[in-house]
Every structure is written in structure tokens, then in C-alpha cells.
Amino acid sequence: MFERGDIVEVSLSDASAQLFSGLLQVSTHNEPMLVGQTEPLAPIAITADKVAQYESQYVKIENTQPEASESGTWNSDSNKGNVSMETKDGKSYKIRTLQTASYAQDAIPTDKSGSIAGIAGIYNGTLQILPCNGDDIQLAEARFTVQGNKATLAEVLEAGAGSAFEVEGVSVIAANEQGVLLQQDGARIYAFKGEAHDLAVGDVVTVSGKTESRNGLLQFGKGCSFTKTGHQDITQPQPAAFSATEIEAYMKNPEVEYVTYKGTVLVSGNYVNVEIDGTSVQGSLDYMSDDFKEKYNSHNVTITGWLFGSYKTYMYTIPVEVRDEGEFEEEVPDGAIFYSTFDKELSSQSFDTSSGWPYLDQFEGWINHKGSGIAAVTYDYSSMSVRTNQSSKGSLSLYDGSGKNNIFFSSVPTYFTIQKIAVTSQNLKLSFGAQRYAQGATNTFIKSDFVVRLSSDGQLWSQALDYDFGSVADEPGEWRLATADFTLPAGTSTLYIKFEAKMGSVNRIDDVLLIPGNGGQVIEFGKEEETPLSTIAQVLAGPIDDVYKVEGQVIGTHSKGFLVKDATGTILVFKKNHGMTVGDKVTVEGATSEYGGMKQFGETSELTKNGSGSFTQPTPTDFGAAQFDAYVNNPTIQYVKYEGNLSSYRDQIYQWHYNVAVEGTNVVGSIAYPNSDLNIENFVDRKVIITGYTVGVSGTDTKYLNTLTTSIEFAEQETMPDESQAITVKELNAKLATMNAGDALGELIAVKGYVAANNEGGNFYQLISLVDNTGEANTGIIIKGSDYTEKDLPVGTKVIVSLKYAKYDINNDLPQLRMATIFPTQEKVTMKVPQITVSQAGDYVGQYVTVKNLTPAANSTTWVVNKKTTSVNFTDDAELPMVARTTNHAVFANEAIAIKKADLSGIMEIYKGGYQIFPNSMEDVAGFKVE
Secondary structure, three states: OOOOOEEEEOOOOOOEEEEEOOEEEEEOOOOOEEEEEOOOOOOEEOOHHHHHHHOOOEEEEEEEEEOOOOOOEOOOOOOOOEEEEEEOOOOEEEEEOOOOOOOOOOEOOOOEEEEEEEEEEEEOOEEEEEOOOHHHEEEEEEOOOOOOEEOOHHHHHHHOOOOEEEEEEEEEEEEEOOEEEEEEOOEEEEEEOOOOOOOOOOEEEEEEEEEEEEOOEEEEOOOOEEEEEEEOOOOOOOOEEOOHHHHHHHHHOOOOEEEEEEEEEEEEOOEEEEEOOOOOOEEEOOOOOHHHHHHHOOEEEEEEEEEEEEEOOEEEEEEEEEEEEEEOOOOOOOOOOEEEOOOOOOOOOOOOOOOOOOEOOOOOOOOOOEOOOOOOOEEEEEOEEEEOOOOOOOOOEOOOOOOOOEEEEOOOOEEEEEEEEEOOOOEEEEEEEEEEOOOOOOOOOOHHHEEEEEEOOOOOEOOOOOOEOOOOOOOOOOEEEEEEEEEOOOOOOEEEEEEEEOOOOOEEEEEEEEEEOOOOEEOOOOOOOOOOEOOHHHHHHOOOOOEEEEEEEEEEEEOOEEEEEEOOEEEEEEOOOOOOOOOEEEEEEEEEEEEOOEEEEOOOOEEEEEEEOOOOOOOOEEOOHHHHHHHHHOOOOOEEEEEEEEEEEEOOOOOEEEEEEOOOOOOEEEEOOOOHHHOHHHHOOOEEEEEEEEEEEEOOOOOEEEEEEEEEEEOOOOOOOOHHHEEOHHHHHHHHOOOOOOOEOHHHOEEEEEEEEOOOOOOOOOEEEEEOOOOOOOOEEEEEOOOOOOOOOOOOEEEEEEOOOOEEEEEOOEEEEEOOEEEEEEEEOOOOOOEEOHHHHHHHOOOEEEEEEEEEOOOOOEOOEOOEOEEEEEEOOOOOEEEEEEOOOOOOOOOEEOOOOEEEEEEEEEEOOEEEEEOOOOOOOHHHEOO
């Protein structure tokens, strides 16, 4: 290991120059030699715009600070080790921090400025500096104001985002508590200070700061500064009258404009919005005072002020004048026995819950029932919260909903019961707003999954109420008004209404109304419902959203469902955590829906395993371009095989998609929810052969043939690289230290080493530890991919690992290789296991080690608790912490832990900055065996 000031010499006899993402490097297999020592070099002082000219040199930038938008640590899940910096003259660059850096988890001093030293580089065109250690970061001075170029406001607007400016003689024409709207010679811009200021309308100021694009317009960004230089009276222009029509037009083409509009003020925590009739757009009044919120909440108002941008359904407004039109009064429908919009007070996402939204027992602002039968009304509920998102008013609603609050059904069991409504008539009509929505789901409303039942005492319940949505067709994810006419048993004077969702976190209700009706479905309290057994053919021929029961055998699975077959047909059961394997015999009971042109059972289906047997897959049908094209028009379940190039991407809700491009067709093969044992990541960006069941068609512009995949293989097999082309693990790690997650490694050709750990012990799933077997630091790496045991890849085996298709990956700070191909050799050696202390853990990540003298926490019991992956805390003689992680599949999972000092062996890893060891055998944990 070299230190600063060391003089090294390396032969370039076999060297080649390489560009890694724009950074010039020299690659050689020759070892550098220490030939002398001198005083450590001082960094070269440069300006930020000269970083590229000093590539790979030790440099220093003075008068610099993190940009105002930065927060957290130097390397976090959000910034991935890239922190934006700025200089006093407005230049920008990045600080690049590796996960293994000693300062990676230090907080970014966002309130300080100073100097940064490090190695200069350029990554895909971005200027960056890589500090060598925490001492290179010297940010201890107060923040400065960026000194921008002097300009007029018109010149600022012309220049676009990302530049620093100083503009003198601008007037404040509107203000909220953290920003001001500025004007100069007809040019206008919002300036967001991001904290309190003392400016008022009419003040003349000099503004300094960097510009950014926000809400469709240019503005001075957070951290800009103001210097007051005078005051002059401001005459506001004549406001343009804005109704729904003008507002909708504005949202598409925002500008700074003086307007007037009417609406109702809604306060939700720190947010103040104005609900406007005729549109789902709301006026957004940012950074209003507490006095404003208290005075105008739930009041009808006329707002006159400046618009300064639009985003989604929010029209950003700084009020200049507010005329109070009186408190909002909710209109109660004629004849209401019970009516609730749940809108007494607006809910806010500011509570101590996983979502931030309050549960019903934490907030009473949803209780606003009205009507003739409410005198004794109470409520009973389970796992229910009150929310304002996904509003029943506006663009998401197919009925004229009240908006504001709605009632959300969270994790199952989840229900909401209105109790003790006084009724005087047998013939009644119930209506309620209903929505089914989950991000990334199909969101077809399934009535069988959202059940309404009635009772006279809260104990004996009726059959499911047969409600409908009239002639309003289902638009997935949108609100509709459900109605049901029914007739109660004679003598019923008290009514309970129970809404129950069979699936968690998808259903909402609003605007519940009970009125006298004409009668209809005859209600029978205590009536039992039983589902008859059907064949799969009968289910496929029957209507959707009915409840069926079938029996059959499982013939294929993916991670979110399985195919079940009987003598008459095959159907998909879409259900996460189903626990089924091929050959299982099962009873399925539940509602059906349609997806991809085919019927299927859904997530709420109930499964009963009746045993297991054998099943042999049929001979697959070869599917080429012609078969793909024909399938789109007639989707059926078939067992097929096709070939193409596999790619993957992660969508905006973090779901992975795996697609196969088949030559000669625009229809794409889609690998639906692949099982983990397929190791599909190993096959990405390769030509593959897919075998499995076709399970429908999805997509609009591009059609996808969805495949429940039973096997995947390479269409072309790799060959083992020559060992002379392979670098050592230590050499590989040195190169990875300059690279970024996702970088391709093909130019490195191959790495050679020895298997230090496989999954023989069950605690290293789909991973191996590859080492040089020198026992030195930084000579190990994790390879993620196939699952190996002693049978197919024994510890000690020398391997050549092809990097032709491999990529560098960093998983929660753990460096690893993906998509590498392992070629075992005949050579097998005895492994050298490094003996280390906790303080050395960072130098041995990816290696199989023994950590000396550890003592478990006094409350330690077994390696795995409650059959869930468990962390056991240890400390060493220096009181340094070490965590041992164990999955339920480990052979020692249920072994008791003796509270004593001993050595612990395993694979050293890092997780979000903390070091963890993964024992992998009974021998690894033998020191803690209870005698």
C-alpha cells in the first residue's frame, strides 16, 4: 500500500492507454515498485473551470461551497457520491466520493464554505474532484453569496438557467415569507431565498444568485441574497379575470401574470391551496403566514395577485389582495338520513405514521356527518387513514365529488363501519364515491374485492350488497359514484354499513349518502354465501368480477403468480407470495378480472394446497416473428420457445422490466416477474433463448407478449479467456476504485482468482467471494449471479472470470460484479484466511476472513429470530462494532449464541457505510456454540 510522497516506478512494457467514461488511464500488469520518498505534494491551486486541464492531478479549489440544494452525506442513496459544488464566481463542478471513502458518511457542511482538494477528473463530460481523504475537505468558513455577472433582469431571463447574476435596481412587487417577485422595466422573476426576509412591496433591491428552472419558469434559486437600496410606491396593473377556462390555458403556458380568481382556501399542514370551481387545478399559495392560515382556512375568497408558474395541478400564486367572501358552507342533499364528505378539517401528511397520513383515531377532522339519522352515529374501523391525495374532485373523478379528504383502506384486514344510523323506512338508497388505485397496477375496479354489507346490530351481517356504477364505464384509477337500492327486513330501525376491502392499500371512499329509496335488493341478515366448484373452462366462459372456485395442478410459476390446469383448461392466478411450486395440487377461490386479453384470478384469491405431484412440461412450440404478430390478435396460454436480445430497465416506480427483442417483429417478448432462480440479471444485454408460457398481451403503442418463463439460456456460449489476459483481484479493485456503478468491464477482459466462499451454508445466496488467496487487504470481490455450492464450485477452486459482458455494481455501498461468467479450472488450493480486527474491516470487503475477539450483545439469542434475516451485534476488544447477518436458510440459523468472547469467520461486506460479516457454516460460528 503506497502513501502520499512515495516515489514509484512501473514498467510500461505491456501498457495500453484506456478511456473509462472519458477519464484517461494506463493499464498494465506490471507491479509498481517503491523507489524513494519525498515530501507529499501540495495540491495545485486552480479554478473550477480548469479541472479538465489538470486531469488526474492533485488540485485545490478555494472559495467553494455545496450548492444550496445539497443535503445529507457525501455518499448517500440519493446522490450516489456526486455532490454539486459552486464557487464564488458562479462556476460549478462535482465532488465524487466512493462508498469506501473514510468520509463517505460524514454530513455535508451545507452551511459552510472553504476549499476542496483532490484528484481532478472528468466523467462523461462532468468536471469532478475526488478527495483523497477527509482532510482534503476544508469547509469551515461562513457561506458566501455567489458573485454573479452584473446584468439587467431582461438579460437574466434571456440567459437561461444555471448562471450567476447580480441585478441592481429591481423592485419588489409581491412577497411571501421566503421569497419575493421582482420587476425591472417590464421583466419579472421570482427569487426564492429559502428563509425569512424583511422585504416588502415597493422595496428596491440588488439581487444576487444563481438561476434555475422551476414550475415552468426561470427563478433565482434557494440561497439568493437581497440588498435593500431604496423604496418606491408600486401601482399594480389591472388584473386579468381568471375562471376555469383561463386557468387551464395558463397551466400549459405559464408566465408571470397579475390575475384575480375565486375559490376556497384549504390549509393542510404547511400547505395553503385554493380550490377552484370547474377545474382540478388549485391555486398554490406557498409560504403563507400562520395568521393568514388561521384567518382564511375554509373561507371563500377572491384572490388578486401574481401567478409565477405551474406544476401538475398547482398554479403558483403570491396574493397581493385577499377579499373574504365568508366561511364555506357544505350543502347537504335533500332527504339525507346520513351524509358525510369527511371534510370537517383538511388532513395533512404530517403525522407519525409510515405514510405521514393520520389514522382515523389520530385525527378527527374527517367526522362531519349530517342528516336525520345521525344522533347516535359512531364508527368502527381497522387500518384506515384519512388523506387528501387522489382527490374525488377534478381530473381523477367521473362524478362531481367533494374532494378534500377521502378515506383510505390500508393494510388488510381493513374495514370502515358506520354504526347506529336511525332509519324509519325499509326502502333505502346508498351511494358513495369509490376508487381503486395502486401505483403500477391495472386498477380495474373489482366489486368482489370491495364488499359492502349491512346489519341491524353490528353482529349479524347481510350478504354482499349489489351496488353498481350505472352507465359510467370503469376508467382504471378514477372515481365513480356507486349506488345500491335495497329493502331492509321489516322492523329494522337501526342500520350499520360496513365497507371492507379484501386487498390492502388500493381502495378509497368519499361522499357516503343514505336517503329514502324505491327499494330493491332484499337484505337478509345472517345469510351465508357459498361458492360452488367450477371447471376452469366454465370460469373462462363466465363473466368477470364473479367469485369462482376451481381445483387443479400448478404447471408454472413466476414471482407474482402461477398457472393452474385442470382437464378443461388453464388459468393464471395473479397473487404475490403464493408459495406454490410446479406439481402442487391446489384449490383457488376468488374473483376474476381480465388482463392482457385473458381472464385471471386476482390477488385476493384464497388458496388451499391439496397435495403435490409430478408434472412434465410439454414440448415447446417455436415462436418466431409470424407467431408473435398473430398472437397479439388471439392471446391464449401456450408453451413456447423464442430467441432474441434481452434488455432491462427500471420504471418510475422502481419496477424492473425484462424484454426480449425478436427479429422480424415489433411485438416484444416480456419476461413477467421472473423467479429469482432464473438469475435473469446474468442474461441482460445478451442474446437468449426463452422457454415458457404465453400469458397475454399488454401495451398500447408497443405490444408485449407476456411470458411466464420456465427457463432461460444463452443463445451463444462464451469461451474461457486465456489466463494471460486475466488481471488479479487486487488489480481489478484498483481499477474499480476509479469507476462508477453501471460501468461496463469488457475492456478488462478477465479476472483470475480463487473461490473463498459459495452458498454451501445457505447464507450467501447467488454470491461467491473471489480472492487472490494472498491474505492481503483489498484482494477480494463479490460476484453476484448464479447460486453455487461445494458440488459445482468448491471453495479453493481457481477460476477465470470473463468480464466480456460484466458490469460494476454497487449495492448499498457493497462493490460487486454482475453478469460475469465464471470458468472453473482443475486447480484447487488451500485457502489463506486473513485474521483481522474490526478496525481492518474496510480493507477486507468481499473477502472471507476471521474477525478476532468478538463478544455478542447480551441480548443475543439465536442467529436467526422469528425466521427472518437477523442482525446480531458484536463488539471487539476496542469496543468497535461488528454486525453478523444471517438468513433463515443458513445451516446454523437456529443455533443458540453463547455470550462469550470468540472469533467469528465469514464474508466481510458493507451496507450503507456499516461493516457486516456473513458467516456461512457451522464452523464459522463454532466459537459461539452453547456447550
